Amino acid sequence: MHVIARLKSALLDAWAVLMPVECGGCGADDRSICTTCISAIVPVTTPRSSASGLTVFTALTYEGIVRRLILAMKEQNRTDVARALAIPLSAAVTRGLALGDGVELVAVPSSRAAYRRRGYDPVSLMLRHGGHRASRVLVSVRSATRQKLLGVEDRATNMRGSLRARTPLGGRRFLIIDDVLTTGATIAEAARAIRAAGGEVVGAATLAFTPRLRE
Numbered sequence: 316m317h318v319i320a321r322l323k324s325a326l327l328d329a330w331a332v333l334m335p336v337e338c339g340g341c342g343a344d345d346r347s348i349c350t351t352c353i354s355a356i357v358p359v360t361t362p363r364s365s366a367s368g369l370t371v372f373t374a375l376t377y378e379g380i381v382r383r384l385i386l387a388m389k390e391q392n393r394t395d396v397a398r399a400l401a402i403p404l405s406a407a408v409t410r411g412l413a414l415g416d417g418v419e420l421v422a423v424p425s426s427r428a429a430y431r432r433r434g435y436d437p438v439s440l441m442l443r444h445g446g447h448r449a450s451r452v453l454v455s456v457r458s459a460t461r462q463k464l465l466g467v468e469d470r471a472t473n474m475r476g477s478l479r480a481r482t483p484l485g486g487r488r489f490l491i492i493d494d495v496l497t498t499g500a501t502i503a504e505a506a507r508a509i510r511a512a513g514g515e516v517v518g519a520a521t522l523a524f525t526p527r528l529r530e
């Protein structure tokens with residue numbers, strides 16, 4: 316099915332359950348995401364390179380409607396929006412899975428504080444809606460300061476040591492999944508934790524990237 320048709324179908328399902336509802340992108344009285352805002356979440360999967368040298372496939376640009384939708388999902392309990400955002404994330408995941416054979420998905424876990432605040436994990440929720448299975452191999456071992464308040468170097472320092480593998484990962488290969496690629500500090504920390512447990516990282520996939528990363 317064409318991607319726009321899939322997006323509309325996902326949103327009509329959500330609408331039927333949750334109406335009346337405001338569009339998570341523009342606030343119009345409509346469904347989870349109105350027809351105008353749907354066009355903003357058609358994926359354009361793009362391979363990028365994180366600061367630590369990993370290939371990261373991204374689907375959307377974190378600005379405007381996309382930014383508002385992601386914030387609605389993460390900060391306003393709009394779990395209905397996750398159903399639609401699962402479709403562009405899946406496009407990036409599919410590209411990432413082609414980086415190797417036998418690759419498992421691993422979602423970057425929410426910090427404990429964020430999980431307590433929200434009651435759900437946005438990345439895992441999107442993966443489930445996209446029909447993907449993620450291996451629960453990483454655990455958040457301490458709550459880093461919220462990254463959005465920090466610059467590039469402080470983000471890397473803040474993240475270091477914040478994730479840990481639950482078990483030895485020798486012989487297993489992973490694609491790291493996160494919501495937004497900003498400086499790449501979170502993905503670098505996930506890769507460090509996987510490698511420290513003996514696993515291999517083939518790359519990463521995120522729903523969106525922050526455009527100030529452009530050269």
Ligand SMILES: [Zn+2]
Pocket residue numbers: 338339340341342343348349350351352
């Ligand atoms: Zn809208």
